Amino acid sequence: MPINTVAPELDDVAESELRAERIVRMLDDPRTPPLRIVPDAELAAAQSAREARKSTSMALLKALRDNRPDNAAKIFGLKSTTDLRRAAPKAANDNAPVYPGIVSSRDFVAGFVPPDYHVDHVAQAGFIYSVTAMTGTGKTAVMLLIAALTALGGTLGDHEVRKGRVL
Structure with missing residues (x-):
């Protein structure tokens, strides 16, 4: 599992030595995943892909916020909002509430x-x-x-306790 680390320039020598000691301890730890040096071009490509995903997400949110479903459909590569609705999953149940209307007191x-x-x-x-x-x-x-009142039968104050078996 690669880890990308970028070390900022350090102003203080003591701070850089402390950080170096921490890195050595971390590398000696068997739980530390393997490290990989990432070339600048690969790092730039990953960052640009992340920015592209972020801009797509932001455009989708803006389209939905501005109540522009046509733009949201275009972001997903669909032709119209009907395609967007068709692509939405259907509910797994049909629990539509059934209103019985007015019920007589006898039925109630x-x-x-x-x-x-x-x-x-x-x-x-x-x-x-x-x-x-x-x-x-x-x-x-x-x-x-x-x-005890259940086993023997009796009352608890004004409340009668039904006789029965006790476990």
């Missing part, structure tokens, strides 16, 4: 299933809950109490 509540509570009005059966609080506030004690 037809599929309603009332909640099935494990602890009345607190925790529904069949859901996963997370109990979070600071350390030492009694999370484990509360969950052990709910587990």
Whole structure:
């Protein structure tokens, strides 16, 4: 993997010696990729190619910003904007929203299933809950109490706890 380095002229001798020591350490390191000296002509060609890509990108952005899709199509070598639209990929799904219109209240509540509570009005059966609080506030004690009330049946204050198996 070639690395191109250009060393600027150094004003201070001490700074140049320090930089030389760093380069020697870097070359001694087995993790350093191989270095390659690049001729000026090759470096200039790479820089001009990079500038050409940059100017093309800037022209495309300017054409899109100025709302000139014809110019954007020409940058891609297309004849018109219809070719540009044709070249654009189609969506992979057809998730068009389907609006049902006005629904009667009977149809609206037809599929309603009332909640099935494990602890009345607190925790529904069949859901996963997370109990979070600071350390030492009694999370484990509360969950052990709910587990015991589930195994034995009972109430937690005003809330009835459904009897069931505890793991």
